[in-house]
Every structure is written in C-alpha cells, then in structure tokens.
Amino acid sequence: MVAAWWLALHLWVEDTSEGVAEFTLPFVGLWDAAGYWLDGETVFAHIVVPVAFVVGVWALVRVGLRHPLGPAIALQLAFLPLLDLDVLGPDANGSRMTMPLMVLGSVALAAQLRSDRTQRRDLPDGVSSGGVSSGGVASDHLA
Secondary structure, X not given: OHHHHHHHHHHHOOOOOOOOOOEOOOOHXXXXXXXXXXXXXXXXXXXXXXXXXXXHHHHHHXXXXXXXXXXXXXXXXXXXXXXXXXXXXXXXXXXXXXXXXXXXXHHHHHHHHHHHHHHHHOOOOOEOOOOOEOOOHHHHHOO
8 A cells, every 4th residue: 555655656756856955874874974073064963973972882882672771772873874974964953963862861970870879778787789798898999
C-alpha cells in the first residue's frame, strides 16, 4: 500500500526540489565544521558541538543502553555525525542541534551520580563501594 502510494505521488506530482542538503556521509559534516571553526567563523559552536559529543559518549558509557535515556542518547550520537556543515557549523545551528544530546547526557549523568551517592550512603559502616572493609574510612567521606 505504501509503495503504491509512493509510486502514485511520484507519477502525479512534479519534483522540483534539489534534495535534502542537511545530511551527508558520516563525519563529513563534522570535519567540514571543524575547518569552519578553525577559520574563526564562530564564537560558540566550536565549543558546544564537541562538548555535546563528549557528554553524550560519557553518559552512554556511564549509564548504558538499559538506562531510560540510553537509547535516546545513542540515537543522537548516531544521528548527529550525519549532519552537514550548514547544520553543525554556525553558532545558532550547531548549538541548537546538539542541545538534545547535551541535555539528555547531562540528565543521565546527574541521575547516575545521585544513584551512586545514594547507594554508597546505604552501605553499612566499614564497607566501601567495592565491598572491601576500610575500617570506617569510606563512610566518613560519604556524608
């Protein structure tokens, strides 16, 4: 049914577009954006875009795909390298396009940090998070 509808539209409607120019081969847009940034064309995107990737990778490694935000972070990390220079290079575009990854990664990392602190606080006195007795030293630093 979908194929028939696509074929009908293709035959009945004239295509005057130039195609989608926002997508490119993986990492080509990032490479071009890096050149654009090194030419001094931006003030903000040359920091925000790489930091968003670092936060996203760090969050995905730290929380994994089983975390509720893990699949969304993985999708962002898979999607963003396919974007072109015009999407990632300029300040307004680069920061806007990487904002979901930055927010998802930051929230996942904050939730993981809180979870880690809660788990350490619930340990009995004298037991470190590795399960090795520390003579009460570990519990003194967790308060």
